Amino acid sequence: KDYLLEVKNLKKYFPVKKGIFSRTCGNIKSVDDVSFRLSKGRIMGLVGESGCGKSTTGRTILNLLEPTGGLVKFEDKIIFDVENKIKISRDEMLSLRRNMQIIFQDPYASLDPRMNVGTILTEGLKKHNIAKGKESLDKAKEILEMCGLDSSYITRYPHEFSGGQRQRIGIGRALSLNPKFIVCDEPTAALDVSIQSQILNLMLDLKDKFNLTYLFISHNLNVVRFFCDEIHVMYLGIIVEKGDSEEIYRNPQHPYTKALLSSIPVSHPSMKKERIRLKGVVPSPADIPFGCRFHTRCPYAKKICSEQIPEYREVCKGHFVACHLI
Ligand code: SF4
Numbered sequence: 001k002d003y004l005l006e007v008k009n010l011k012k013y014f015p016v017k018k019g020i021f022s023r024t025c026g027n028i029k030s031v032d033d034v035s036f037r038l039s040k041g042r043i044m045g046l047v048g049e050s051g052c053g054k055s056t057t058g059r060t061i062l063n064l065l066e067p068t069g070g071l072v073k074f075e076d077k078i079i080f081d082v083e084n085k086i087k088i089s090r091d092e093m094l095s096l097r098r099n100m101q102i103i104f105q106d107p108y109a110s111l112d113p114r115m116n117v118g119t120i121l122t123e124g125l126k127k128h129n130i131a132k133g134k135e136s137l138d139k140a141k142e143i144l145e146m147c148g149l150d151s152s153y154i155t156r157y158p159h160e161f162s163g164g165q166r167q168r169i170g171i172g173r174a175l176s177l178n179p180k181f182i183v184c185d186e187p188t189a190a191l192d193v194s195i196q197s198q199i200l201n202l203m204l205d206l207k208d209k210f211n212l213t214y215l216f217i218s219h220n221l222n223v224v225r226f227f228c229d230e231i232h233v234m235y236l237g238i239i240v241e242k243g244d245s246e247e248i249y250r251n252p253q254h255p256y257t258k259a260l261l262s263s264i265p266v267s268h269p270s271m272k273k274e275r276i277r278l279k280g281v282v283p284s285p286a287d288i289p290f291g292c293r294f295h296t297r298c299p300y301a302k303k304i305c306s307e308q309i310p311e312y313r314e315v316c317k318g319h320f321v322a323c324h325l326i
C-alpha cells in the first residue's frame with residue numbers, strides 16, 4: 001500500500017543542563033518514539049494534554065526542527081533517516097515545502113502585523129516562483145474568497161480582522177501553494193466556540209476540494225471525533241493508543257484514553273461513562289518514568305507497570321494499545 005506520509009521511530013530531544021553547577025546534560029524527550037503511516041485523503045488526529053509532544057511531532061515531520069532520531073518519508077521521498085545519515089538537500093526541501101504546509105494555533109501570532117493580506121498570501125507564490133505581480137494578486141484574491149473572505153480585504157492588515165477571520169487568512173496562506181499535506185496545529189484552540197465549527201467546516205470543504213491530507217493536532221477530543229478519521233493518543237512523547245475515531249470512542253482501552261474521554265461532558269445519560277480521575281501531574285519529559293510512562297498517574301497501575309515497558313497489542317483490526325492490562 002502507498003502512503004502519503006510515513007513516520008518511523010521519530011525522536012526529538014532538546015538538550016538541557018541539569019543544574020547550574022552540573023556539567024551533566026540531560027535531554028527533554030519531547031518526542032520519544034512515534035510511528036505511523038498516513039494515506040492520502042485521510043485526517044489523522046494527534047491528541048493529548050499540552051506538553052505531550054504533539055506540536056513538536058508536527059514540526060519535526062515538516063523538517064522545521066532538526067530530528068534526533070527516526071525516519072520520515074513523504075511520497076516515497078526520504079526527508080530524513082537519522083540512523084542511516086540520510087537527509088534531503090535544502091533545494092529539494094524547498095520544493096517539497098510546497099506540498100507540506102502548516103496552520104498554526106494562534107492566528108494572532110502567526111501573521112506578520114506589518115504585512116497586508118495580499119503580501120501574506122503572495123509571499124509563498126513569489127518564493128516558489130509560482131506567480132508574481134498581478135497574477136499572484138489575482139490568485140491571492142481567489143484564495144481569500146475560497147476561505148470565505150471578501151477579495152477586497154486584500155489591502156487590509158491582520159489587526160483589522162477578528163480571530164476567526166485571521167485563521168481563515170492563515171488557512172489561505174497554507175493553501176496558496178497548493179499543498180498535498182497540512183499539519184493543523186490546534187487551529188481552533190484560540191477561537192471562540194461559536195467560531196470553531198465554522199473554521200472546521202471550512203477545512204473539511206477545502207480538504208475535499210483540493211484532495212488534502214491533514215495531521216490534526218488537538219487536546220480536544222470532541223473536536224477530534226467530529227473531524228478525524230483516525231486518532232492517535234499521545235502521552236509523554238509516545239503513542240499509547242491508536243485506531244479509527246469511532247472505534248477509539250466506543251471502545252477505548254488505554255487508561256489514559258479512558259481518562260481523557262471521561263472528562264468530556266456527555267449530552268445523554270445513557271452515554272455516561274465512569275469518571276476516571278488521574279493522580280498528580282504529567283511528569284517532566286526530562287525525567288520520564290521507567291516502564292509504562294503513565295504509571296505515576298494510572299489508577300490501575302500494578303508492580304509490572306513500573307518495571308517493564310508495555311508492547312503494542314492489536315485489540316481489533318487497526319486498534320493498537322500499549323498497556324500491560326490489555
Ligand atoms: Fe496503567 Fe500499567 Fe496500563 Fe500503564 S501499563 S496504563 S500503568 S495499567
Ligand code: MG
Binds near residue numbers: 050051054055186
Ligand atoms: Mg502545542
